Amino acid sequence: MMQKTLFDKIWEAHEVNQLDDGSSVFYIDQHYIHEVTSPQAFSGLRQRGVEVFRPKQTIATADHNVPTQNQHLPIKDPASAAQLLTLSQNCSEFGVSLFDLEHKWNGIVHVIGPELGLTQPGMTVVCGDSHTSTHGAFGAIAFGIGTSEVEMVLASQALMLNKPKSMKIEVKGDLNPGVSAKDLALYLISELGTDGGTGYFVEYCGSAIRKLSMESRMTLCNMSIEMGARGGLIQADEITFDYLKDLEFTPKGEEFDNMLERWRELKTDEGALFDISYSFDADHILPMITWGTNPGMAIPLNSTIPDPVRSDGSPHKEFLSAMNYMDLAGGESMLGKPIDYVFLGSCTNGRIEDLREFAKYVKGHKKADTVTVWIVPGSRKVMEQAISEGIEDALQLAGFELREPGCSACLAMNEDKIPPGKYCVSTSNRNFEGRQGPGSRTFLASPKTAALAAINGWIAV
Amino acid sequence: MSFNPIKRIVSPAVLLPLDHVDTDQIIPARFLKATSREGFGKHLFSSWRYQKNEEPDPEFVLNGKNGKGEILLVGENFGCGSSREHAAWALHDYGFRVVVAKSFADIFRGNAMNNGIVPVELKLAEHEELLNYIRKNPEAELMLDLPSETIQVKGSDKLKFNFVINPFRKECLTMGTDLVDSLITRKEEISQFEQNRKQK
Numbered sequence A: 001m002m003q004k005t006l007f008d009k010i011w012e013a014h015e016v017n018q019l020d021d022g023s024s025v026f027y028i029d030q031h032y033i034h035e036v037t038s039p040q041a042f043s044g045l046r047q048r049g050v051e052v053f054r055p056k057q058t059i060a061t062a063d064h065n066v067p068t069q070n071q072h073l074p075i076k077d078p079a080s081a082a083q084l085l086t087l088s089q090n091c092s093e094f095g096v097s098l099f100d101l102e103h104k105w106n107g108i109v110h111v112i113g114p115e116l117g118l119t120q121p122g123m124t125v126v127c128g129d130s131h132t133s134t135h136g137a138f139g140a141i142a143f144g145i146g147t148s149e150v151e152m153v154l155a156s157q158a159l160m161l162n163k164p165k166s167m168k169i170e171v172k173g174d175l176n177p178g179v180s181a182k183d184l185a186l187y188l189i190s191e192l193g194t195d196g197g198t199g200y201f202v203e204y205c206g207s208a209i210r211k212l213s214m215e216s217r218m219t220l221c222n223m224s225i226e227m228g229a230r231g232g233l234i235q236a237d238e239i240t241f242d243y244l245k246d247l248e249f250t251p252k253g254e255e256f257d258n259m260l261e262r263w264r265e266l267k268t269d270e271g272a273l274f275d276i277s278y279s280f281d282a283d284h285i286l287p288m289i290t291w292g293t294n295p296g297m298a299i300p301l302n303s304t305i306p307d308p309v310r311s312d313g314s315p316h317k318e319f320l321s322a323m324n325y326m327d328l329a330g331g332e333s334m335l336g337k338p339i340d341y342v343f344l345g346s347c348t349n350g351r352i353e354d355l356r357e358f359a360k361y362v363k364g365h366k367k368a369d370t371v372t373v374w375i376v377p378g379s380r381k382v383m384e385q386a387i388s389e390g391i392e393d394a395l396q397l398a399g400f401e402l403r404e405p406g407c408s409a410c411l412a413m414n415e416d417k418i419p420p421g422k423y424c425v426s427t428s429n430r431n432f433e434g435r436q437g438p439g440s441r442t443f444l445a446s447p448k449t450a451a452l453a454a455i456n457g458w459i460a461v
Numbered sequence B: 001m002s003f004n005p006i007k008r009i010v011s012p013a014v015l016l017p018l019d020h021v022d023t024d025q026i027i028p029a030r031f032l033k034a035t036s037r038e039g040f041g042k043h044l045f046s047s048w049r050y051q052k053n054e055e056p057d058p059e060f061v062l063n064g065k066n067g068k069g070e071i072l073l074v075g076e077n078f079g080c081g082s083s084r085e086h087a088a089w090a091l092h093d094y095g096f097r098v099v100v101a102k103s104f105a106d107i108f109r110g111n112a113m114n115n116g117i118v119p120v121e122l123k124l125a126e127h128e129e130l131l132n133y134i135r136k137n138p139e140a141e142l143m144l145d146l147p148s149e150t151i152q153v154k155g156s157d158k159l160k161f162n163f164v165i166n167p168f169r170k171e172c173l174t175m176g177t178d179l180v181d182s183l184i185t186r187k188e189e190i191s192q193f194e195q196n197r198k199q200k
Ligand code: SF4
Pocket: A063, A064, A108, A109, A110, A129, A131, A346, A347, A348, A406, A407, A410, A411, A428, A429
């Protein structure tokens, strides 16, 4: 029999049918929706006069467009309020469960799905959001879709897709102390490029990956889209099963044991072929930071911004335009660069492990006076855990405040916007021009680097 | 979503030959609060198109004399980043029906086809040839012929290039239908699949 990859196995198990042109009718197990990319899909259903086909397999949350303070008060911005109201009306009309603002399970869609046990190994998971790749950390095929596709899943629990090519990324050895999954992700994107993964689905493997916690695996898989890949997955193992046990939506007792048996079989066969394979040594990887306007423009923290002139003397136009936007120059060092804002949060680094890490480095210090810091938990559960673990107290002592959950300054749809021209060290995933607010300048980095910047007022190690 | 069927499009090309244009540039997040699909065209490329005082920036191509047309020519990895379909809606609302690129980001490509926009991926050399020609002849018209999967400078068979599009998607674009309808007709098949899976 032909050896198969984990991706092949999950893919084949979800093919309803193969069509003549080579595409597949592809079954979706778990569908998540949020307020920004779903309204037009529901209107589509209404226009066609169809119901949601499997309402139990869709879960809704309010996250992109929500305030991160005083969530108990009415929302000030009328357009945001209307969008959230539309979500709740759509959910009740079509019978979809919604974890609305202040619900104990509310939070960023890619934080709550995993922490509630809704995302499980072997599943197919989609959401109208590109960072759905996060859920691949559980050994699931998870990817972002557009609103028309949201409508397809609502209407039929299926999509029509062409199977992507497969890419293997092996990371051998051990990550150095102080190097996080975020550094690893930025390193891989800087090596492979922001379109290095286009057309591919990635499997991450190797000893450095196996040792990552579930939170770290989610950070890594989350950033797969930033190299253009549709998604990235990691074979489930004991770390995955321990994490999943006893969560709200994971099967319990005997049913869990039965699932475990099936989950343990979900792995890439020895000798299975990938369309392309890369291998990296973990000990080459250092703490990373971005200097430019896409996540691939990343360098080790202690190195300098690259020269915008190529070795053949020709100008590197993209670098020049990024440097112009960021007001930085080739050869400049990142260390010591003064910054104005720090954002800890997002579906990349808004989990409890990230808050713990941030708190660890700010403990016993004071927030720098020159810096505004937003600490935004990825979910209400994360927020509550941070309070019960004493993280909030430690943060307050150091002069920081814990806000309420949401996407916040990751995409700046709410009032959490970085002002024009200001520099922000951000644990989110995109440093595109204007991503964190018109004219904002973003340095993507790990929670540790964010913490050190928050207490120093500049980029530090 | 229904759109006008596309078979042949003849139009001058609007040039934005940048690489890695992400969906935050095509339509920034602050415009995503709407709950309908209409009206995004005025925000297309907003940060580049308008100055700080919200006046049109005369330097930006859409505000110039060659800024209107049904065909947009871009560089590589167009539409990377967010999955927001608002990017496709904004392009369509502005009037674009065809985007010619060296390459597209995966999600954008799908979103485009679901909204009556033909993504045309050309080989690097051909892309360059076309771009150079239009730079020299900005008034030249391009002609897309979807059934034959070709795009050419109108009247020049020398500057005529093939591209590839999934046959089923091509059919949808030429008929003006979308995949939602097609999937709805398959619900029985999908239910059967669910049944079989339970028994395993
Ligand atoms: S945190 Fe950022 S990347 Fe994640 S879902 Fe929200 S907006 Fe998207």
